[in-house]
Every structure is written in structure tokens, then in C-alpha cells.
Amino acid sequence: MNNMNKVGIIAYGITPFTKEDKKIESVLLKSTKNLFENNPNIDRNDIDAVLVSTNNNSKYLSPILSEMAGIQPKIAHSIESLCNSGTNSIVSAYSYIASGLADMVLVAGAERYDSPGQILEWDNSRGEFKHPIFWASIFAKSYKREYSISDEQLALVSVKNHKQAKENPNAISDKTYTIQDVMNSKKLTEDLRLLDCSRPCTGSASIILVSEEKVKKITDTSVWITGIGQKTTSAGFTKNTSLSSMESTKAAGQSALKMSNKDITNIDVAEIHDAFSVCEPIALESLGFSKLGKGTDMIKELYDTNNFKINPRGGLIGSGHPLGATGIAQTIEITQQLQSNADKRQVDDAKVGLVHNMSAAATSSTVLVLEK
Amino acid sequence: MNNMNKVGIIAYGITPFTKEDKKIESVLLKSTKNLFENNPNIDRNDIDAVLVSTNNNSKYLSPILSEMAGIQPKIAHSIESLCNSGTNSIVSAYSYIASGLADMVLVAGAERYDSPGQILEWDNSRGEFKHPIFWASIFAKSYKREYSISDEQLALVSVKNHKQAKENPNAISDKTYTIQDVMNSKKLTEDLRLLDCSRPCTGSASIILVSEEKVKKITDTSVWITGIGQKTTSAGFTKNTSLSSMESTKAAGQSALKMSNKDITNIDVAEIHDAFSVCEPIALESLGFSKLGKGTDMIKELYDTNNFKINPRGGLIGSGHPLGATGIAQTIEITQQLQSNADKRQVDDAKVGLVHNMSAAATSSTVLVLEK
Numbered sequence: 001m002n003n004m005n006k007v008g009i010i011a012y013g014i015t016p017f018t019k020e021d022k023k024i025e026s027v028l029l030k031s032t033k034n035l036f037e038n039n040p041n042i043d044r045n046d047i048d049a050v051l052v053s054t055n056n057n058s059k060y061l062s063p064i065l066s067e068m069a070g071i072q073p074k075i076a077h078s079i080e081s082l083c084n085s086g087t088n089s090i091v092s093a094y095s096y097i098a099s100g101l102a103d104m105v106l107v108a109g110a111e112r113y114d115s116p117g118q119i120l121e122w123d124n125s126r127g128e129f130k131h132p133i134f135w136a137s138i139f140a141k142s143y144k145r146e147y148s149i150s151d152e153q154l155a156l157v158s159v160k161n162h163k164q165a166k167e168n169p170n171a172i173s174d175k176t177y178t179i180q181d182v183m184n185s186k187k188l189t190e191d192l193r194l195l196d197c198s199r200p201c202t203g204s205a206s207i208i209l210v211s212e213e214k215v216k217k218i219t220d221t222s223v224w225i226t227g228i229g230q231k232t233t234s235a236g237f238t239k240n241t242s243l244s245s246m247e248s249t250k251a252a253g254q255s256a257l258k259m260s261n262k263d264i265t266n267i268d269v270a271e272i273h274d275a276f277s278v279c280e281p282i283a284l285e286s287l288g289f290s291k292l293g294k295g296t297d298m299i300k301e302l303y304d305t306n307n308f309k310i311n312p313r314g315g316l317i318g319s320g321h322p323l324g325a326t327g328i329a330q331t332i333e334i335t336q337q338l339q340s341n342a343d344k345r346q347v348d349d350a351k352v353g354l355v356h357n358m359s360a361a362a363t364s365s366t367v368l369v370l371e372k
Numbered sequence: 373m374n375n376m377n378k379v380g381i382i383a384y385g386i387t388p389f390t391k392e393d394k395k396i397e398s399v400l401l402k403s404t405k406n407l408f409e410n411n412p413n414i415d416r417n418d419i420d421a422v423l424v425s426t427n428n429n430s431k432y433l434s435p436i437l438s439e440m441a442g443i444q445p446k447i448a449h450s451i452e453s454l455c456n457s458g459t460n461s462i463v464s465a466y467s468y469i470a471s472g473l474a475d476m477v478l479v480a481g482a483e484r485y486d487s488p489g490q491i492l493e494w495d496n497s498r499g500e501f502k503h504p505i506f507w508a509s510i511f512a513k514s515y516k517r518e519y520s521i522s523d524e525q526l527a528l529v530s531v532k533n534h535k536q537a538k539e540n541p542n543a544i545s546d547k548t549y550t551i552q553d554v555m556n557s558k559k560l561t562e563d564l565r566l567l568d569c570s571r572p573c574t575g576s577a578s579i580i581l582v583s584e585e586k587v588k589k590i591t592d593t594s595v596w597i598t599g600i601g602q603k604t605t606s607a608g609f610t611k612n613t614s615l616s617s618m619e620s621t622k623a624a625g626q627s628a629l630k631m632s633n634k635d636i637t638n639i640d641v642a643e644i645h646d647a648f649s650v651c652e653p654i655a656l657e658s659l660g661f662s663k664l665g666k667g668t669d670m671i672k673e674l675y676d677t678n679n680f681k682i683n684p685r686g687g688l689i690g691s692g693h694p695l696g697a698t699g700i701a702q703t704i705e706i707t708q709q710l711q712s713n714a715d716k717r718q719v720d721d722a723k724v725g726l727v728h729n730m731s732a733a734a735t736s737s738t739v740l741v742l743e744k
Binding site: 025050055057058059060062063064066067072073074075076077078079080081082084085088091092094095096097098099100101116117120121228229230231232233234235236239252255359360363364 | 422427429430431432434435436438439444445446447448449450451452453454456457460463464466467468469470471472473488489492493494600601602603604605606607608611624627731732735736
């Protein structure tokens, strides 16, 4: 732990992921209310910081949430880094606690289905192709060619994650699909179909992080953040050195594992950023879960053996992808897994978990290692 | 310092504050370029985090700035808390360094003259009165009544700060005004005139913070952040317990002074958030620089003796107020003062400085204490 203070996760709240047309303030408050309802022992006066993760254009959301939730924090601001906002916010919360500036931090993420973070406005190199599906398609084409992967092999990512989402009561999807269903879904680009894509949605997730000293006074079921890795390689995906691996994910994964004194074989359960089906095998390879080109083989084996190790809540494809809430929802899932509190999604004997989140064609990534 | 790692400011860059209609990305890059031009010894590879402070709606600005400036940071995200964004970002940078997650952090703030942060959309209690001038007017009315202060006494804030801004080459204003000029300027509300107000503008400011260990390798003129205080009381100004004092400023000031083991009499020079003239005397009182109701007397004495102690760069009224850049520009001014590098604005023998920033009718405040 590099002599840092330990930081624990002691409480969480979440909303169902939907297509609801509600104001961002209401969406945001809902998961924080859920958190306090589930944890009546937490004193709002102990909360030193409120960090809001979102791509919404509304301003001053942290003081607004604080006022609505009855909190008067010292530190209050919003954090944005597209899809990676939630995990950036959790790392920021970690730093406030480890630095001694805060003992208890609420991180609340929320997004509406029509989030402006879903359109990539800045990268003129892509001309009119501003929707993320265009970079994902280029990844898919490159990955399939380099490792001789079929569309059906990628489709299995969606099949597996929808199956797992069926056990997640907050997921936007409760349907299961076959490989043929995915192949028959609307072809959006040459290489990707509708069911290869995560869906924009409305949702919120909140989490409370605390210092080690404070944890002991509140709970004995805390989960600890023991590894953090982050890397930004660029903003535009045309700067990526490879389109069939994720360099920022590789760097972030190595840093997080090193900090926690773990290697990838120690990870029992992981949340992987599968905004599009092709992302999951590439991320598994870049993190070292599988050899290069063998990510889809690993996914098939997990599917065949009904093993929920990767994306137990159904990933972004099955759960939905409310950008600012996603990294927090991923972290909540791993927390539940390590607390043996994941119901039908539970992975046996999960002691060490990993969260992988990223933005914009993996131009930036965050990896967290969590332990019970 | 509560056993925290020390954090130093080793470099800064700034742009003139103008009414230019430039893209936010260009505005942002300009002060970072200025920083690197002035500090060619800084190795971009050493930068672990890039934090962008802005109210602009553009997303992913930290990776965009990083790519344009040739940086590949670990941590990269934007921070928003209205006018208080810049100082929130500096405190976040401090926490990343003090926690050990980063050794060197670039904080870059930027805003355009048409920032969406200038309209307060969330507080329905104010009906159609969404521009900040409406809360400032209520403050002015309350403050003038409670302490028998005249419009002319408030006008002197503007006279003083415009005079001081004339010595600031980056200020939007280079004109001086008399009390009568302020009184004769356009009456915008019953209690405030045009020259009582800071102006929205386009501008950018960047700063680099580093760990103590790293400081020694780069410079011997670092300025140290030794005190930090922050407080959020609410989001809506109708929740303020007083309209002629600033409760969040009082709390933040007390925390910052305590952390730095200083009292207010030790402060040689200060940047105070004077979005409107009435803010300066109220903030001086809430920070303890003067007794209640005596802030304008202090301002008159400083003006009469040509003492630049308060808002040497001209404050927000004289310099302009590019929201996300303001807190960083304030911190740069105090850094220059403590380095005896403030030219005609220099306050004699300045050893300890203070930065006060706030948002939305002082519903949240940040106070920093800096030492050389």
C-alpha cells in the first residue's frame, strides 16, 4: 500500500437502470437516498466530501445533492471524464481520504439516457462519425482480422452478459439471447450489430468510502481498495498505437496489480468495460486474463461452465450504460461479490476483485483492485 | 500540516482575460503553453495528473489538453463547482500528491465569456431571477441596512480594484474610475450598478503542484500550500442563515488558518472573491480581517494608503471573471507576491498569503493559505 492510509467501501445505493425521462437532480438523489435507507447507521454529519460523477451539463450538482440529502460537506464538486467519470471519482475520493483531507466521502454518479457524453465532439479526424460505435467498429475489424475471430465469437459476449444481467434486478435488460439472435439484430455498421452495443440509459449509483480508522467504528464488512492504476494515452482514437489492444488498460492494470501486490491470477471476479462486445475480449487480453487473441476462448469457457467471473451483473451490454454511474455501479458489484452478497450472481469464494473502466476507445483507463 | 506531505507550487502560466470568441480547447491550451514556455526545465513525462477546471459543457477536456500539450497522465478529468472550480481543482491536486498517488499535477482552468456557469438554473426559489446579480443585490440591501453602509462606500471597492487592475497586464480592464463614475454607471438593480459587477470573460490559468521531494529537484523558489479549508452550506442562497455574512467562508477560513497554524493577522496579502463589490467587505469580515460592519473602513484605509494587500491583481471586478480560471489566477497572484515577483502590484515583505474563492452567494467557499 506504499504507506498510504487504507480506504474502505462501507455503503452503497443504486437505482434500476431505465429509459426514464427524469431530471438529473432527481436521478442523482435516488441512489443516495437508497444508500442512506440501507445504512441508517451512517451519520450525514460525518461526510466530509460529496463528489458527483456525471456528463450532464447541469452545474453545481454536488452542493445541490448535498442540500437535498441533508449533507454539509467541506469538499463538493463534479467530476467528468466521459465513461470513466465514476472510477475517476472513486480514485479522487480515495486521494482525499489517503491525504487526510477527508475521513468519509460520498461518491454519487448519475446520467440520463440522452447524455451529451455519448457524442464525441472533439475529434475532427473522424469527420461526421462521432458516435462511439465507429471506433468500436474499427476495433472490431482490426481485432477480427488480426486474430481470425468470427462475428459469432464476438456475439457470445452479448449472449453471456445478457444471461448474467437476467440475475441483476437493476439491469435494463431481462431478456436472454442466442448467438443467432445477436447475428440477426439490426446491423449498425459493417462489423457491429445492435445487440453488440450497450444501451444509453438513465440511472444512478452511490458509494461511501472511509478511512481505516472510521471503518472500524461503523462496520466489519468493509471492502478495501488496495490497488489503483490509471492511464491516459490520448484523446483521439486515431492516436492509439494499436486497434486490437488497449494500451491505457494495460498500463492501468499493471499499476493497480503492482500497488496491491497481486497478479492477475489472484483475481476472482472482475467488472470489464464492455461498451461494445469487442471491448470485452480485448480488455481481458490487455489486462492479462488471457493470451492475445484468446479472449473469446476464455469467454466461451466461462459461458459454457456458467461461471459469472467476468461481468457478473451483466456488463454494460446487459445492465445498461448510464455513463457517470457506470464505474460506481461496477465497484458496487465487486463490493457485493466480496461481501458474498450477490445472490444468484455470486462467484464462489470471491476474495479479490477488479474493476476496469475506460473512455473513448480506451484512450484512458482506470483499474481498481478490491479485497475483502 | 497534520503529518501530510508538503505540496509546492513550482510553475504557472496565464493568458490575458478578454472577450475573445475562441474555442474552449484553444483557450485552455494557451495558459498551459505559457507555463511550459516559462518553465522549460519541467519534463512533461513527470506529470502524473491533469485536472481541468471549467464550467464549459465540452467533455473529456483533460485528455484533450493532455494530447495537445504532449502529456500522458495517469489521472485526467474535469472538475466543476461554478466559480469555485479552480480552487476545488487545486485542493484535489493537493490531495492526489499528499496521498502519494501523484508527484506532479497540472491544474488548468479555462472559461469562455458565455459560460453556462453564469446562470443559476437550479434554484426555483428565485423564480426568473437566475443571474447572480440578484443574490448580490439582496446581500447588498441586507448588508447596507444592517451596518448603515452607503452605496458610495461599496463603490470604493470597484474604484480600488480597478486601480489595482491597471498594474495587472492580464486584466480585462485598464481604466480607473472615481466613486462618482461607479455611482453614475448603469443601475442594474436597486442596489447594484454596472461597475459594481465583475465581467464574464474568456481566459485561462495553469499551475503545477508537486510533492516536496520533487520540488527540491526543480526549483528553490517554490511556494507552499500550508492551509486548506472548504465548506458547503447549501446550493440555494435562500438557505443562507445570514445575508450580510458568509457562513461557508467563515468556516473555510477558520479551517485553513488552523491547518497552517496561522491567524488572520499573519496574512500579508490576500485574494478575495469580489464577484460584486458587496462581496469584498463581507468576505473580509467573515474571514476576520476586520470587525463586522467595518470591511468598507478597511478598504478605504488600504485605498488611501495605496496598499495593495487585498486583491492586488484587481480582484474579479478589475481582472475579469472567467469562472473556471479564477481560483487558479488568484493562486498565481499570491504565488507571484510570495516570490516577490509581482512588479508594481508587489506588497512589501509578503511571506504569508491567502486565497478566498466561493460559489453562488457563498453557499460554498474555499480558503487556501500559502507560504514561501
